[in-house]
Amino acid sequence: MGITIPGFGTSSIEVADGVELHAAVGGAGPAIVLLHGFPQTHLMWRHVAPVLAEHHTVVCPDLRGYGASGKPEAAGEDTYSKRTMAADVVALADALGFGRFALAGHDRGAHVAFRAGLDHPDRISHLGILDIVPTLDTWNVLHGVGAAVAFHLYLMAQPPGLPERMIAGSADAFFGHFLDVWSTSPDAIPAEVRAEYLRACRDAVPSIVADYRATATVDIGHDQADLDAGNRLTMPVTVVQQDWGRQLGFDAAAIWRPWATDLEHFTTRAGHFMAEEAPEDIATLILDLVKR
Secondary structure (H helix, E strand, O other): OOOOOOOEEEEEEEEEEEEEEEEEEEOOOOEEEEEOOOOHHEEEEEEEHHHOOOEEEEEEEOOOOEEEEOOOOOOOOOOHHHHHHHHHHHHHHHOOOOOOOOEEEEHHHHHHHHHHHHHHOOOOEEEEOOOOOOHHHHHHOOOOHHHHHHHHHHHOOOOOOOOHHHHOOHHHHHHHHHHHHOOOOOOHHHHHHHHHHHHHHHOOOHHHHHHHHHHOOOOHHHHHHHHHHHHEEOOOOOOOOEOHHHHHHOHHHHHHHHOOEEEEEEOOOOOOOOHHHHHHHHHHHHHHHHHH
8 A cells, every 4th residue: 555644535536627636635624725746746745634634624636747646748838727727626626515615735736726816716715825936926036046946947948848858867866856955854755755756756747847837838927917907815825935035035925915915924944845844833824824
C-alpha cells in the first residue's frame, strides 16, 4: 500500500470531460479544500489535514496534471490555465455536495486558489494562500540576478518542446533540486515521501510544464483583466509566506493589499514547504482563518 493521509479515504472524481481528480477525503463538518504545490502531491498535507479533520470535512486533491489526477494533453493555453484548474476544484466540491467551502493552497495550488477566489466568490468562504504573490505580481517582482531563484519559471515558459525534453532527461535531479534547496528542515520530507514526489513528477513532465507555461501566458491576462476591472478577493484572506520581499526587494504585504479587502499577512521562519516543516503553525493559521 502506498503512502496515505491517516484516517482519509481516496477516490477519483470526474470534474471535466475526461478529467478526473484524485482526492483524499476525511473528517466531518464544514468543508475545507487543500491544494498542493510543486513538486508535490496532496500528500504534502499529511500532517495538517488530520488536525483540520477533527472539526471539518477536509478534501485534498491532486491538481489537474499532477499526482494521480488526470493529465490531459495541452490542446491550447486554457487546458492548464489557473481558471480551468480552479473550475476543476469547484466541480470537485459540487460532486462532493459542498456549496460554500474554505480553500487553502500552497505554491501552484495557491495560484489555483487565488483564481478560484476571484472567479467563484460565491463558493469560496475563506481563502488561505501559502508562499506566493499573485501571478501578475510574480513576474513584476523578479529583477536582475535575483530572478535566478526562479529560473524554473523562465525555463518552463519556453515554447513546447525543449523544456519538456530537458526536464524529462534528468527529471529526478530537476525536481529533487527544489525539494533540497527550498527546505530549511531536511527531515520534513522523509525518504519515502520524497520518492513518491519524484515518481509523481517524473510521470507528469508535460502537464507540469504546461501548468507553468500558462503562468507566463494566459494567467497573466486573467490577472490583469481582474485588476483593471477592480475585481478583488472579498472573502477573508490569510497569506503566509517566507520573507521573499526582504530577499528580493519588495513589500509582500503591500503587494497583496490591492487584491484583498479583508487580509491578514504573515511571514514564517519555516522554508517553502511550510505545511511539512511547521504543520502545527499552518493548521492553526487555517483554523483561525475559517473563524473569521
